[in-house]
Amino acid sequence: MGTTQLEAVQEPKYWHLKSVLSDALDSEFAVGEILPNERDLAARFGVARATLRQALDQLELEGRLQRRRGVGTTVAPPRIGVPVGSGSHAWPDEQELWEPVGVTREAAPASIARMLGTDRSAHVHTVRRVRARHGQTVAAQLMYVPAASVPGLGDAPAAPEAVLAELGRLDLAGQDRTVELGSARAEDARELDRLPGAPVLVVTTRYTVEDRTVAVSVDTYRADTCRLTFSDDGSVIAS
């Protein structure tokens, strides 16, 4: 009965630790500032390093921290607002948002082929692009264009610019977009300067012309640094 009411908590240590660190980040650290290393922090709070890491993982997931192997843990700047989906029926590459980095012509993955409504072995131009913002690569894209959608190109491999230019001729009728959580595939992770498995926001867009799906793009955004913005008029909400 004399026990000093030492927290009747069922609250996990890492959860409590997270709140403490979160408050400290607000009050005692500036953006970009580097935190003590994990071993020191763990010792300071009297927990195992693994537990401390659980708290840091959460804060990183929320975009509060940035960790770089061999360097340290720094306080992250606020997330970047990235305009996605203008609402207008236009191809999104009119501005130079995306920079092509490659193209292949393989059979699309099963899930994509299903969306395209093509045979699973049909030829699909796959254009790979990246999107930068404030000097940082924030997204990697795979744009799948069935050969049937760009008859002008024939069946041979084509430059990314050629595929996109041909696609731009089509009179876009609409687009459906979905957003979900994913983890970065090895290839995307490299592009985004993250480790494989890093949390990403996957934006899947289906471009349609007269109820036919003419292209599908899968855009993989860094979830730690990005906040996707959707505005229903043309106005763009800057970071």
Add this chain to the structure above:
Amino acid sequence: MGTTQLEAVQEPKYWHLKSVLSDALDSEFAVGEILPNERDLAARFGVARATLRQALDQLELEGRLQRRRGVGTTVAPPRIGVPVGSGSHAWPDEQELWEPVGVTREAAPASIARMLGTDRSAHVHTVRRVRARHGQTVAAQLMYVPAASVPGLGDAPAAPEAVLAELGRLDLAGQDRTVELGSARAEDARELDRLPGAPVLVVTTRYTVEDRTVAVSVDTYRADTCRLTFSDDGSVIAS
């Protein structure tokens, strides 16, 4: 030199394990089926339980698995497509998407007050609602309505329905929406039947009338089971 080229990989064990499990899920398991427990699985693959858990964490993050304490790990059904943002300028509660579960009248958090452009101590009606889909609660909402936006109510506490009804009288001009990754606050976690810290998609909507922000809603969706869908016409893409 007689070593059998045992994988020159730098690939982490948990990453490789994840691929193996992922393939197994595709080929050998049906949705809803229960997996062997973590201790058995770890033993079977010859790794520590913590490592096995790292792989399962990833698969759960991707919505492939569902884990329930005291029960087991099951194969998750495909994510539910949840319509978000019709594109039309209308209040989203015309259909009965959201069910009120409470209301308070406190000062809003600093970040919200900033969006509302109110004093940080101004009275704000905070309506709490939940959204269900296929019998499961998929999202928890906090709708912040400054007293100034609903003058008809006076300053006293009001029922959620009254606040929303009053809000519905306003002639909505537009709305900005952002999507980002977060982790569930304790309160939301309870509502969503998840553990605190579970990954969630946070949709923040700012409702405007004549360039004034009249309300802000923060919608917290389960990231494991939901795929947010945005359609640019009225058509709703079902699950």
Add this chain to the structure above:
DNA sequence: CAGTGGTCTAGACCACTGG
């Protein structure tokens, strides 16, 4: 009460960065 996933520990080694 037995079995499950969730938390936690105290180590060890590795991969990477920068001086």
Add this chain to the structure above:
DNA sequence: CAGTGGTCTAGACCACTGC
């Protein structure tokens, strides 16, 4: 080469579920 975060281990105990 010293220091950082990333991976991995082999345990232990706890909280929760269902029988």
